[in-house]
Amino acid sequence: MQDIVNPAGCLRQIFPEGDIVAVTDDAPLGSEAAGxxxxxxxxxDVATLPAGSNVVLFLSHNLISKKIRILFKHHRVLVVPIASFDGTPEAARYTLRMTLxxxxxxxxxxxxxxIDGLRSPAKKVVFGPLAAPGESADVTRLVCSLGPSLTVDAWPHAEIGVGDWVSIGSCCELSITKQPSSNGDDIFSMEGTVYxxxxxxxxxxxxxxxGGVRIRRAHQLRTEMTDLGSITLSxxxxxxxxxxxxxxxxxxxxLDVTNPDHGLQALELGIGTNLALLPNVDWRHNSQLNEGAGVMHIGFGEGITGAHMDFIIPESDHHFLP
Known part of the structure; x- marks a missing residue:
């Protein structure tokens, strides 16, 4: 795995000037960040920080809340919500390293x-070959039809300003989502097979x-699936x-862990933008930093009444079609 020669060199793209502070609710992780x-x-101790501080906020034990956000309203913040995925020490250290x-x-x-490609007249994005491969070919090919109500959640900038609260996910992926109650193809519809x-x-x-009960079962299921290697989704x-x-x-x-009421409809089409991280990725970890390292990912469930589960496709070409 690549060594971190100069972590500030990466984070300086976000915070060009001033000290960079690692704020966390986990003392061992804070010590590692200091290292x-x-x-x-x-x-x-956030109240001791001067206004306008450059903050990377690692939440290992707390979920994001309005109370926490208010603490940082006068700072520049890159937030890494570790606890939303896996707050164990090993996963937290891995997420810190991938952030750097x-x-x-x-x-x-x-x-x-x-963003430019999705704003074009394109009505479809094909991941994989343009022509459908034979049934015996283990090749990702997913046709994503794009609807008129499509909107994109992303932070297509590097620098973060005072008062900005930016999730690491917004920096490393484009997320196109729909609500479980959404009917029709007004946002997106997907068809095909991915690995x-x-x-x-x-x-x-x-x-x-x-939802918490389902999420606990989802963690067990994730471990079992990951241990078996490549996962085929149709x-x-x-x-x-x-x-x-x-x-x-x-x-x-x-279906069970994502809430049967949603019927396994895909609720997220994610586009990874952190592809340069891929050689360093360890898929065994349940870390949000893995999400943006693949070309695309597909999400099921909303994380409230059941788990939100993302399946990451690490490599694939793509084509915009009218």
Whole structure:
């Protein structure tokens, strides 16, 4: 894995001037950040920071809340919501390292490329070959039809200004989402087969008690699927019709942990913009930094009444079609 020679060199793309402070609710993680050249300040001591401070906020134990956001309203903040995925020490250290290795300028350039492509007259994006491969070919080919109500969540910039609260996810991916109650193809619809290398489980801060039970089961399912290697997903009319890995079928269990009421409809089309990170990625970790390292990912569930699960496709070409 690549060594971190000068972490400030990466984060300077976001914070060109002044000290860069690692604020976290986990003292061992703060000590590790300090070992990489950042200044560590506990979340409990945020009030000691002068206005306009450059902050990388690592939340290992707390989910994002209005109360926490208010603490940083006068600062420049890159927030890394570790606890929404996996707050264990190993996952937290991995996420810290990937945050420091991210090339934010390249990610912003890639985001701009995709935004321009999606604003063009394109009505479809094909991931994989233009022509459908034979049934026996293990090749990703996904046709994404784009609707008139499509909107993109991204931060296609590198520098963060005073008062900005920017999620690491917005820096490293384009997220196109729909609500579970959304009907029709007004935002997007996907059809085809993909081969995923990574799986993520995420919790929304608004998660319910019943959702929390499903999310715990989703973590167990994620570990089992990841251990089996490549995961094959087939979608038809934007619904997941089969999911398998290592010769085992996981479709019904995915339906259960993401909330059966949503019927395994795809709720997120994600475009990775942090592709330069890929050689350093370890798919065993349930880290948000893995999400943007693949060319694209598909999300099921909303993270509230059940798990939000992302399946990451690490490599694929793409084509914009009218």
């Amino acid at each position: 990489h050249g950042l200044r560590y300040v506990s979340l409990d 290795l991210t090339d934010y300028l390249k990610a912003a350039e890639t985001a701009t490329y995709w 995923a290398s990574g799986v993520l489980v995420a919790r929304d801060p608004r998660s319910t008690e019943a 979608l038809k009319d934007n619904v997941l019709v089969s999911a398998s890995a290592g010769g085992k079928d996981f479709t019904e269990r995915l």
